[in-house]
Amino acid sequence: MSQEYDLTLKVSRYNPDIRRSWIQVYRLKAGRILRFVDLFQKINDEQDSTLAWRSSCEHGQCGTCGIRINGKPLLSCELLVEDAVRLFKTQTFTVEPLTVAPVTRDLVIDMEKAYEQVHFVKPYIIQPAPEHPEGDEYRISPRELEAYVEATRCINCFCCVAACVTQKNYLGPNAVLANIVRLMDPREMAKQERMDILYSEQGTPRCRTARACSFVCPKEIDIAHFIASAKEGNLK
Amino acid sequence: MGSKLQIDSILRPEVLVIGAGGAGLRCAAEICERRQDTSVVVVTKVYSPQKSHTAAAQGGMAAVDPNDPVDKVLYHMFDTWKGSDCSSDQNIIKKVCESAWEQILWLERRGMHFSRTEEGRIAKRPFGGHMLNFGEVKAFRACYEADRTGKGIMDTVWAESLKHGVVSLNQSVATELLFRNGRCIGAIVFMEQNGKFVAVLAKATVMATGGKTRMYQVSSNCRQNTGDGLALMLQAGLPVMDLEAVQFHPTGIVGPGILASEALRGEGGILRNKDDEPFMERYAPTAKDLAPRDLVSRCIMTEIREGRGCIHADHKLPHVWLDLRHLPEHIHKTRIQEVCSFFCRFVGVEPQSQLCPVTPTAHYQMGGAPTNEFGEVQRDAQQIVPGLYACGEFAAASLHGHNRLGTNSLLELITMGKVVGKRVSAYLDEAEDPGNLPQDAGQHIFGQFSDYLETQGRGRYSEIRDDLRILMTAKVGVFRNEQILREAIERLKELKERAGEIELTSKSLVMNQSLVQLWELHHLLDVSMVIASGALSRKESRGAHYREDYPERSSEFQYHTLAYMTEFGEVTLGRRPIDMSIFEARGEHYEKFGIIERKY
Numbered sequence: 073m074s075q076e077y078d079l080t081l082k083v084s085r086y087n088p089d090i091r092r093s094w095i096q097v098y099r100l101k102a103g104r105i106l107r108f109v110d111l112f113q114k115i116n117d118e119q120d121s122t123l124a125w126r127s128s129c130e131h132g133q134c135g136t137c138g139i140r141i142n143g144k145p146l147l148s149c150e151l152l153v154e155d156a157v158r159l160f161k162t163q164t165f166t167v168e169p170l171t172v173a174p175v176t177r178d179l180v181i182d183m184e185k186a187y188e189q190v191h192f193v194k195p196y197i198i199q200p201a202p203e204h205p206e207g208d209e210y211r212i213s214p215r216e217l218e219a220y221v222e223a224t225r226c227i228n229c230f231c232c233v234a235a236c237v238t239q240k241n242y243l244g245p246n247a248v249l250a251n252i253v254r255l256m257d258p259r260e261m262a263k264q265e266r267m268d269i270l271y272s273e274q275g276t277p278r279c280r281t282a283r284a285c286s287f288v289c290p291k292e293i294d295i296a297h298f299i300a301s302a303k304e305g306n307l308k
Numbered sequence: 309m310g311s312k313l314q315i316d317s318i319l320r321p322e323v324l325v326i327g328a329g330g331a332g333l334r335c336a337a338e339i340c341e342r343r344q345d346t347s348v349v350v351v352t353k354v355y356s357p358q359k360s361h362t363a364a365a366q367g368g369m370a371a372v373d374p375n376d377p378v379d380k381v382l383y384h385m386f387d388t389w390k391g392s393d394c395s396s397d398q399n400i401i402k403k404v405c406e407s408a409w410e411q412i413l414w415l416e417r418r419g420m421h422f423s424r425t426e427e428g429r430i431a432k433r434p435f436g437g438h439m440l441n442f443g444e445v446k447a448f449r450a451c452y453e454a455d456r457t458g459k460g461i462m463d464t465v466w467a468e469s470l471k472h473g474v475v476s477l478n479q480s481v482a483t484e485l486l487f488r489n490g491r492c493i494g495a496i497v498f499m500e501q502n503g504k505f506v507a508v509l510a511k512a513t514v515m516a517t518g519g520k521t522r523m524y525q526v527s528s529n530c531r532q533n534t535g536d537g538l539a540l541m542l543q544a545g546l547p548v549m550d551l552e553a554v555q556f557h558p559t560g561i562v563g564p565g566i567l568a569s570e571a572l573r574g575e576g577g578i579l580r581n582k583d584d585e586p587f588m589e590r591y592a593p594t595a596k597d598l599a600p601r602d603l604v605s606r607c608i609m610t611e612i613r614e615g616r617g618c619i620h621a622d623h624k625l626p627h628v629w630l631d632l633r634h635l636p637e638h639i640h641k642t643r644i645q646e647v648c649s650f651f652c653r654f655v656g657v658e659p660q661s662q663l664c665p666v667t668p669t670a671h672y673q674m675g676g677a678p679t680n681e682f683g684e685v686q687r688d689a690q691q692i693v694p695g696l697y698a699c700g701e702f703a704a705a706s707l708h709g710h711n712r713l714g715t716n717s718l719l720e721l722i723t724m725g726k727v728v729g730k731r732v733s734a735y736l737d738e739a740e741d742p743g744n745l746p747q748d749a750g751q752h753i754f755g756q757f758s759d760y761l762e763t764q765g766r767g768r769y770s771e772i773r774d775d776l777r778i779l780m781t782a783k784v785g786v787f788r789n790e791q792i793l794r795e796a797i798e799r800l801k802e803l804k805e806r807a808g809e810i811e812l813t814s815k816s817l818v819m820n821q822s823l824v825q826l827w828e829l830h831h832l833l834d835v836s837m838v839i840a841s842g843a844l845s846r847k848e849s850r851g852a853h854y855r856e857d858y859p860e861r862s863s864e865f866q867y868h869t870l871a872y873m874t875e876f877g878e879v880t881l882g883r884r885p886i887d888m889s890i891f892e893a894r895g896e897h898y899e900k901f902g903i904i905e906r907k908y
């Protein structure tokens with residue numbers, strides 16, 4: 073039942089102390105339902121304590137552990153060994169950091185700049201709608217919410233940004249999506265400001281609707297669909 | 309080596325918030341709403357505050373909607389008191405439960421995407437231990453955002469903090485609290501990305517570092533929950549409270565311990581043993597599967613001990629089953645989609661057609677830094693530490709006593725975060741400037757780091773970490789007794805010694821995770837020692853703290869445990885009385901708030 077795999081991980085490494093990059097090969101045995109974060113821990117424990125990587129919740133909720141396995145951006149805490157073997161039809165994997173930010177050490181990247189794109193679109197409500205006449209919460213029907221609730225599931229893992237075909241001068245799919253959420257949110261009054269962000273030079277005009285983002289999103293959000301609808305002025 | 313460690317720069321915000329989860333950022337937002345242009349710096353171990361562990365909370369946040377024709381705040385207060393096994397503080401219960409709905413509205417108006425009813429109002433679901441009419445039938449009291457309520461809260465308070473220009477030091481750890489004449493004036497922060505130390509001097513410091521259960525084998529907590537905040541308190545000679553009260557959530561996914569929210573049972577999920585028996589009916593005839601967590605966890609462990617559990621084929625760990633097969637398609641698709649996907653993804657089970665393997669998982673600390681009702685940290689049962697505040701899971705005011713009800717934690721973060729924000733705002737108006745950097749600032753952490761970097765020895769980090777987890781699970785877990793607790797304390801001393809012999813391969817300060825993990829391991833050991841000592845001294849069973857040799861609650865222990873430890877293993881214990889102001893006020897139904905029986 074609990075099958076073991078012989079795995080080879082070719083990991084991109086970078087040592088900031090001596091500014092050196094190299095590929096390091098680790099060979100290890102692992103059970104079928106270990107996650108890639110477990111593999112990194114196993115490497116730290118058994119072979120090399122210096123390999124730097126990053127995770128937090130370890131069950132796909134926080135978006136800390138985005139990484140590229142055989143070129144594909146994904147969450148390393150969600151990828152099980154047996155699924156990886158099936159998906160990539162191999163037991164040898166290249167492991168690289170996401171390409172969205174400069175490398176600090178090994179698989180750890182400096183996300184400050186990348187996150188600024190999300191800050192830029194103001195993920196809060198800029199100008200709240202007036203209260204409901206009878207007080208308490210705003211009334212939002214389940215159908216109204218349904219139209220954009222998928223987009224609210226984004227965890228800013230930046231996998232889509234790494235996959236996006238437009239790499240320069242673009243807010244990025246996740247930031248555009250965050251703006252779209254508030255465009256569709258009936259509680260947001262600052263629709264014009266949101267439209268300006270959407271159609272700005274770094275906004276949707278840069279998107280080429282290639283859908284690479286939707287294919288990699290671990291939350292299975294059809295980002296490209298939301299962006300395309302926004303482009304057509306057709307958010308509903 | 310030691311001479312190389314130095315403070316690189318000094319920041320001087322008005323407020324320092326250590327920990328940028330739901331509690332820390334709710335507090336920061338309150339300060340900024342009250343006092344525009346207040347400079348607030350927050351610190352978090354993760355690379356954006358948005359990644360804090362609050363984002364992983366699933367099920368909901370309790371609040372009695374004043375428009376609800378049947379539910380009452382008084383019932384919520386009663387459930388919280390009863391759930392705590394008569395050891396929470398009634399002034400806090402009152403404060404928190406009464407302001408719950410107002411805080412739901414605060415979140416909703418700032419953009420949280422709550423699930424809705426047909427009328428467009430905030431939807432509610434039942435949760436364990438929350439009942440109508442003083443324990444008669446289950447109440448619909450948990451407001452939720454599908455099964456990602458914590459994420460909704462996290463996103464909202466994080467976005468608010470951006471709006472107010474709160475500055476965040478990310479991927480950074482607070483390593484030492486700074487004091488002058490007994491007043492807290494900030495902390496030393498180590499920034500992992502560049503390996504530099506910053507001194508943050510502030511008029512007010514708020515600690516909101518969250519939980520700490522990574523010393524257990526199966527834990528629902530994130531990697532960063534290593535008890536740093538508690539260790540900093542102990543190092544500063546300050547007390548921690550009720551640490552023996554560790555909540556084991558009954559339904560962790562076997563293996564990684566990922567939480568399978570109580571919402572699954574709230575929606576109708578049923579626990580079964582290996583013979584398919586819905587065993588909770590036997591233990592708690594009224595509340596059944598929605599009995600409080602401590603009780604359900606003990607029932608599961610009893611089933612396992614008495615041979616009615618199963619063994620998982622891959623993880624080789626004992627478990628029982630959670631049955632969700634009978635729930636309607638639309639519930640699977642809309643309300644519990646995220647949590648169910650965990651079973652598919654991490655153990656290859658399809659909850660709509662297969663039974664799900666679950667086991668108790670270390671989940672929550674009811675205790676923490678003792679505070680008064682304003683979130684001011686206490687030095688002992690009488691005095692506070694000026695300038696130092698605490699809120700969230702890190703703090704014990706205490707809303708939860710020895711057992712917390714589901715959905716009451718998110719409620720506490722937001723309500724107490726607000727309370728502390730308000731208190732701090734008032735304090736800022738009169739507080740003096742923190743002054744210059746104290747002469748000896750940083751000496752403690754420089755000493756620790758130098759030791760870690762210079763040690764030559766044979767201790768292996770991973771072995772000690774694993775030994776600690778096995779030890780705490782076996783001897784300071786769901787069931788405890790005098791003998792195994794004494795053994796645990798002796799073994800912890802051994803482990804601490806071995807931890808002092810770990811040699812680091814990399815001596816770099818920049819993003820050296822083995823350095824930070826070693827620092828965290830020491831915290832886990834320190835906090836484990838206090839948990840075990842508190843558990844040994846409490847010769848009774850109360851809430852989540854269960855002693856096989858003293859299975860009943862005892863009036864002799866009707867107090868909070870305060871523990872101090874400046875030298876490892878030298879634990880000094882004290883007491884703090886339990887507030888019973890609702891009972892003493894003798895209002896309507898006051899008798900429900902006496903020392904009551906806890907039956908479900």
Ligand SMILES: Cc1cc2nc3c(=O)[nH]c(=O)nc-3n(C[C@H](O)[C@H](O)[C@H](O)COP(=O)(O)OP(=O)(O)OC[C@H]3O[C@@H](n4cnc5c(N)ncnc54)[C@H](O)[C@@H]3O)c2cc1C
Binds near residue numbers: 364480482718
């Ligand atoms: C899986 C799961 C599900 C849950 N579901 C529910 C639920 O449905 N309802 C409910 O009421 N409760 C739930 N809880 C409990 C609740 O989510 C937590 O108690 C709560 O989120 C804690 O929030 P916090 O703000 O106190 O801490 P956290 O959100 O954990 O934030 C702590 C912050 O402190 C930082 N930090 C820690 N140490 C340091 C340091 N040394 N230096 C600097 N920063 C530091 C961290 O990086 C982080 O930013 C759940 C918990 C878990 C684990």
Ligand code: SF4
Binds near residue numbers: 236237282283
């Ligand atoms: S659809 Fe747009 S956002 Fe998505 S990958 Fe293509 S260019 Fe990028």
Ligand code: SF4
Binds near residue numbers: 227290293
């Ligand atoms: S849209 Fe999807 S892939 Fe992109 S950041 Fe959000 S969760 Fe990640």
Ligand code: FES
Binds near residue numbers: 131132133135138150
């Ligand atoms: S560690 Fe949180 S998503 Fe992977």
